[in-house]
Amino acid sequence: MSSDGEPRRRADVRRNEKALLDAAAAVFVVSGIDAPVRDIAARAGVGVGTVYRHFPSRADLVVAVYRHQVEACAQAGPEYLESESTPYAALLRWVDDFVDFLVTKHGLAGALSQGEGFAALHTYFLDRLVPVCADLLAAARASGEVARPDVEALEFMRAIGNLCIGAGEDKRYDARKMVAILAGGLTVRRAASGDR
């Protein structure tokens, strides 16, 4: 209540939020991104009301949970452009990181393609990563390695996201391999007769 009561409280709140994020991350892995709020609250050792106070909507929680990784991924783009031998190599490496991220988060890829109620989530991810991917793509196009000028970063990323849906659930489906093939397809000049 006094000036030194606040900091204590704030510390508590922060601790709570951390616990919530950890719990959500753990639960998401097991039960997917649609896991019951109660499960998350229980694992964090807080009441459900607390979850709602910190994260009014589910998307807010999801965004918060994955913010760190998204940031890391965003920062890796420019770095690879410097460190890798060619822009396309940089693109491939970055794509691989992105796949890593999606594949380890069970259900995340699916949620990203849903839009339905996950608008905020969708928005955040794309706003942050699309520019990064666009730079990589543009560079690889400029270097002549990527032969498709008609592929935008947004759709490319979304395609990667989609390919990662359900990855890990079925041994016979290797998302990483399919993404590699997709990336390979970028180097192929479109047939004269058109795609269709």
Place this chain on the structure above:
Amino acid sequence: MSSDGEPRRRADVRRNEKALLDAAAAVFVVSGIDAPVRDIAARAGVGVGTVYRHFPSRADLVVAVYRHQVEACAQAGPEYLESESTPYAALLRWVDDFVDFLVTKHGLAGALSQGEGFAALHTYFLDRLVPVCADLLAAARASGEVARPDVEALEFMRAIGNLCIGAGEDKRYDARKMVAILAGGLTVRRAASGDR
């Protein structure tokens, strides 16, 4: 009671089943494949009991709704192999048909990747189409057009299915284009250093 008594009733039932299938198809487009049974019944103008009478499980309904298209798709495979100039051209055309099918049925692609409770559905689709795709793929490999011997029909189809998830919801995402790129990737020989 006589030999023509049966057909009359059956005609009614068939009409009803048709209404149900149409209603389900329409509702699936709007609410996805998990739409409440009540909604489907309401749209068909029948009671929920009728839905259950015709289609004991949800998967039965979904399979019924899409059976025609699946069959058509299955039959097109061998035909294209004969009519198209090369096996790879046949594969591309068949893939295009498959995409047509998935893209028009909102939510179907997603359901196929879920497995979760849709085992029967999943099974039906794959049992019917994977062999067809496998033949096309094998032929295109034999002709030297497809350079990836490590891509199985199952995973290729699944990748296509995934790429079609959410198609039509966002103008900026053209599933057909991304599938074309994936298919193009099949012609690219894998880098010596591996995909990763």
Place this chain on the structure above:
Amino acid sequence: MSSDGEPRRRADVRRNEKALLDAAAAVFVVSGIDAPVRDIAARAGVGVGTVYRHFPSRADLVVAVYRHQVEACAQAGPEYLESESTPYAALLRWVDDFVDFLVTKHGLAGALSQGEGFAALHTYFLDRLVPVCADLLAAARASGEVARPDVEALEFMRAIGNLCIGAGEDKRYDARKMVAILAGGLTVRRAASGDR
């Protein structure tokens, strides 16, 4: 439609009714007296509508199913009074028959105690058998073997019916033995202090 069409129809109807009774008896044994109408219709090889035509209410069906046995039981009373050595012996034997009847019909005893919706059933059974039991009881009282003048046939029979509920479901519960003890209790003069 003509005068000779009727008999044929009537024969059909009778056959149907017989099939229905047999089916119902069989189903009652397995699923109890509340078994789904459909099950009965299916086993009889007729439509559910036919069941309703023949037996408008469930009780009607139950009554019909057990009518034969009830009649046999009703007729046995006077006979035993003649053939057995004493009226009480006759009573015991008759009670034993009654128990036989109830115990073999799974769920019947329970239905008799429900009243709820089985009024007709209840009524039929009691109207037919209570007088018989009353005669036996009166005779055994007259002979001095039964010491309780305050026990009416109706309540005695109902007690027997109740004791038979669930008989056969649990090896540790021997309905016949308990009925024997109850019957034995009839011979005990009420304590001076009253039953309560």
Place this chain on the structure above:
Amino acid sequence: MSSDGEPRRRADVRRNEKALLDAAAAVFVVSGIDAPVRDIAARAGVGVGTVYRHFPSRADLVVAVYRHQVEACAQAGPEYLESESTPYAALLRWVDDFVDFLVTKHGLAGALSQGEGFAALHTYFLDRLVPVCADLLAAARASGEVARPDVEALEFMRAIGNLCIGAGEDKRYDARKMVAILAGGLTVRRAASGDR
């Protein structure tokens, strides 16, 4: 937050639970032990979810509703053995209490004989009361008042329970009287020729 914050909430919850128990007891009387959860919730003035929160399964609710009486009944056994003039008198009095309990709870006796889905209920009642009854029975046998050594507490109690089914619905059926006769039957030596 402080040590007296807890009790306040708990008081509310307890009040609610009480309302639920009262409502359930009342509804059980009218509609039997299988009454719709919705009805109970409505009568208690709470949502169905609240019922499930407090009593996850129906058996839990039933057990809770009758726990007090069962406990009282269990404790009365040994007491009567001390206070009454003879063991048999104690048995009679205890049986009377048991009947009191069953007769006032319409539908309970029936549920106990069902087993079907009420395993937990059945188990609780018997685990608690059978030993008590067994002691009374053994004592009465030891004193020579009970002449049937072949009657187990379990079956005796079950017989009593059965005799109480439907008690109160029909003025002409006096469950208490019939139980008294059954208890009287315990004192009768079995006929040489057997019960049958």
Place this chain on the structure above:
DNA sequence: AATGAATGAGCTTTCATTCAT
């Protein structure tokens, strides 16, 4: 600010009963 009890909509599924054919 945190809690978690309460709410109630919403979904599935089962059958008794009706009624068009």
Place this chain on the structure above:
DNA sequence: TATGAATGAAAGCTCATTCAT
């Protein structure tokens, strides 16, 4: 008269979300 398709009322159960404490 027989059929069985259709109906729709029930009932169980599960959360997302609110809100009193």
